[in-house]
Amino acid sequence: MSIRTALCPTTAMAEERRPKQCTVVLPTESMKAMAESIGVGQLQEESCAALSEEVSYRIKEIAQDALKFMHHGKRRKLMTSDIDHALKIKNVEPLYGFQSQEFIPFRFASGGGRELHFYEEKEVDLSDIINTPLPRVPLDVSLKAHWLSIEGVQPAIPENPPPAPKEQQKAESTEPLKAVKPGQEEEGSIQKGQGATSAEAKGQCKKEGLIRMKPRSTHELSVEQQLYYKEITEACVGSCEAKRAEALQSIATDPGLYQMLPRFSTFISEGVRVNVVQNNLALLIYLMRMVKALMDNPTLYLEKYLHELIPAVVTCIVSKQLCLRPDVDNHWALRDFAARLMAQSCKTFSTTTNNIQSRITKTFTKSWLDEKTQWTTRYGCIAGLSELGPDVIKTLIIPRLTIEGARIKAVIEGPVVSNIDKIGADHVQSLLLKHCASVIAKTRPLPDNMEQYRVDYGYLGPMLCSHVVKARAQAALQAQQVNRTTLTITQPRSTLTVSQSGIGGSVGSRTPSIIKVPSSLTLMSTRPGTPTQPSPPATKYIVMATSAGASSTQQVP
């Protein structure tokens, strides 16, 4: 036998793969059920067995024919119509009424020792159908052309699969040594003339020698890519809102950006650093929107650049001053937006090894607990924490409500220190009320007693109580829609509206085209110079924690 298996290596495999095919036969009970359904009461066991064998055989035959129709229909999924056609060529009337695109609508039921499948037909009220609004008309078949390959190289456009799948980007960043090896293999194959297949897009495969000399981690950008980078970054921080929308859309969807990711990352982090000092609120908002767009792009492996992005985002949350006129400008919205971004990245990227969430939580709590912390930073810390979810609110924020309430009371009801402090306290108060009310509404048992609240939560108690009552009423109203037990990331309010310049609500109207090259682009004077000298890349993730600390120290005078 060993000789035989050596002779034919496929046999062993085949034996494993093949189940005992002869034995698959329908149970005789099904035959009985069928017979009963057409009025044959008592069917002999033998007849049942004979019938089931025959029926099983015929069903297999039909299934085999149906497969033919599936293959010729160029599909991988067998559909009911295939069975119908198979029956038709056997001169059997097809089973009408089982046309279903997705699934076979049988339901299973058992009872009284009997099991059966039935076809559920619900009674439908005609008036319901007439009164319901018409569904959308399905779109007609249309043709769309795109370049799958240009002279042997697949262009990185949304129509094509991403040139470097996320797994590859991950492998390259987590195991740099390993990543070199497949790269070398690729280059080897280039010489054999199939390099075009590899992910080395953008015409780099012709510069074989260059590639081999360079370490893989730095990407040389092609001229087109450089141009693209320039246009995108200029549009993102420029004055034209339509162009910005297009650019952000491109960042969020384009599958070929991974090579430019380090540049974008540095652009954002340097940009935040410069603009925080200059108190340029608008630019900070633009940069945060870029971060959001990057995070929305499903083809990018961002983990490698978190050490630059997270400090930038944290700065926008907790920085002491983000705008020139803190009393007028709505920098609070930016803090809210950045806090949501932070929560989103915690949710997506936090692992047991990098511990982003717990480290971020610690950072926020530490500066919040600090007595000297300013109201703006205080607001940011609370916003950042509360976006992390109800659990965090419950364990970290609600216990401190009394202390915080006292502090707010001191500012609001005490002697007027400064208008700015007053505004800050006001915002912190409404923020706390907003976030805590919804959590308390879920956790605290009824009744909502104003006095009891005052005892429990101090100064904020009575206000909180009315908010909770409101929240409960709202929850009862839209019991289905409110679903905020988890992180509120994809809330509809994710667009950022700022009173300063017309930035708001542009995300909705995205035009699905690649960014056009603007003929003349007026750059804002306050725009930070595009970082031409990228800062040396940090070697490990740990850098992030220290730089987060650095950015938080930045705002402490």
Next chain:
Amino acid sequence: FHRLFILLVHAHFISKMAAVQDGQVDLEVEKKEIKTETSNDGSGNNNANSSSPGSTSLGATSKSPTGPAEDQQTLLAVLQFLKRNKLNESVDILRREAGLSVEIDDSPGSASGGAGSGGASNSTVDGGDTNSLLSRVSIAIPAAPAVTAAPVPPKGLDQPDVNVVLSAYSQQGDPDLYPLYYNGLKKFIESVLDCHRAELSQVFYPLFVHMYLELVYNNHEVEAKQFFEKFSGDQECYYAEDLRILSGMTKKEHMKGNETMLDFRTSKFVLRISRDSYQLLKRHLQERQNNQIWNIIQEHLYIDIFDGMPRSKSQIDAMSGSLAGEAKRDANKTKVFYGLLKEPEIEVPLDDEDEEAENEEGKPKKKKPKKDSMGSKSKKQDPNAPQQTRIPLPELKDSDKLDKIMNMKEAAKKIRLGSDNLPSICFYTFLNAYQGLTAVDITDDSSLIAGGFADSTVRVWSVTPKKLRRVKSAADLSNIDKESDDVLERIMDEKTASESKILYGHSGPVYGISFSPDRNYLLSSSEDGTVRLWSLQTFTCLVGYKGHNYPVWDTQFSPYGYYFVSGGHDRVARLWATDHYQPLRMFAGHLADVTCTRFHPNSNYVATGSADRTIRLWDVLNGNCVRILTGHKGPIHSLAFSPNGKFMASGATDGRVLLWDIGHGLMIGELKGHTDTIYALRFSRDGEILASGSMDNTVKLWDTLKAFDDVELDDFTAATGHIHLPENSQELLLGSYTTKSTPVIHLHFTRRNLLLAAGAYNP
């Protein structure tokens, strides 16, 4: 007596031709051969009836009473004889006298005549066959009388027919001994020398199947089941599909009407074994008195013995896998005229026009040498090309000539492809097709795309700015000034201009679609059993060709127009002319559905791929099967001829592309890489690159120039067909391009060698 015998043999053929005309279709060349030499003749003929379900009653009526049928056959034989001797008048008279319908033969050299002569030539080939198989002479001789008897027994009902087929299994031994026999043979084959083992292992599968069927036929269900479970695991994995069908067959009743079973019974499984190995096997079986196995080998296997070195395991694996074993070597011996037809000379005035156009583009100098090269090329007659008039081709119209000139101009701008110069690929994605796109075709000039859909519609798109317009109604047409210069423009109805048009008419999914070369017509074949011809001037259906009673899987126009071929579930490919509502030729021989059909570039041959995992090449002139190519392990879904007509590529559900040399009938390459069914294959305009598109959402490019160069064709391999395939096909892979989620179901090289691909987005 001798004379009578010949006459009867003729009568036999003619009766079969009549059967063909009646729509009984499963006659095949091999069966004809078998009939002249073996005792299974009667059953062979019956199979033809029974294996085409629903047609038996038809056959029965056409020759219902035994006596008259015999008379008629004699009459037909006489007719045939007269026709041979060019006594056409007598033929007519006799025909009128006898009241025979004219449909039996429409014109000299058409289907019936062709089939007749084909049959005759085949019987002579058979003679050689019998000689080579000395061991079988003893059986062959008593078979001769059976030939005369064959058509006589009346075939009334379906049942007796099948019984005749199956009765071959009636001889039985002790069912308990079957595993012992099989095991004994297995032990023996395991013990022989390595060089013979691979060859002899080929016997396992057919033996296994026939032993199992014998057990089932004789009602030994339990033993059959045990036998199957015990040995099915030993079979090669590429037979898994057939084994699954076999495993479902556990009762004698199931055997009636099961097509796979009938295929096994009616067509002998062909094995190629070297003489030494065969002697070894024979000696073993005779020593052991192992009659059961010996009988099966005698009855159901066709062992093609060759002299020389036994083949290796890989050589055997490359060629096996089809439903009925390998092709006999003799099946691929006929000369095939694979050369291209001479291009017609383009007249001077048109040439001038061409030159003007060239001048406009500002490069008049280049023109001269190009023209010379073209001229010399077309003047030289390819020795392998068929005669220009071998089959009648339609006359070139003025518009065709204009198109030819356009073609030449475009071809001059063609990019030369190669391993370092890959084509660009433009992908046409069908959006919102809801899994319903079943066929695509693109015109040669790449101006129109047509799609066939599961909802029975055919849609045509224009991919150039020129919109699709309908011709005006008859009433409006009569108002047009017919003398005006722009009459062709005036007849079009501007109001109907749109980017796409929908053609309604089929009543089932449209599986095949093909544009005519002149872009005036479109063919579509459907599940409803019809092939439809649509006009692209009026966007209406012109003809519905009925003949296939079952789904028609594929259809294609001849490269010269006028003719087209179709193939479907009824296992027959048919050749049609657009102006005949009945087929001109029936290509019968495949043992399962004909899944794809392609014309040879010279229009003299038709290639068909089938679910029986073979490819056959048919001669359009006489309807003969001239090549049988085995090697695929799954149903074949795509075929492509190289532009020079010398090579062919085929793709199957097994995800492999095989390359064939048509002249020698040899497999010359195997391209592995796809992981799913290959639905599209196309050679570039110069044949340097083969593009393959698959269900696995990729387009792959292969270096065919290298593949064809690498093949070493010495006399020995050419004679025996034993070819060493290069181990690594990865070296031939030039590129692989993945779509997001779109299976590739059509590929097309434009005249400038840009590759167009098409498929439906499948979210």
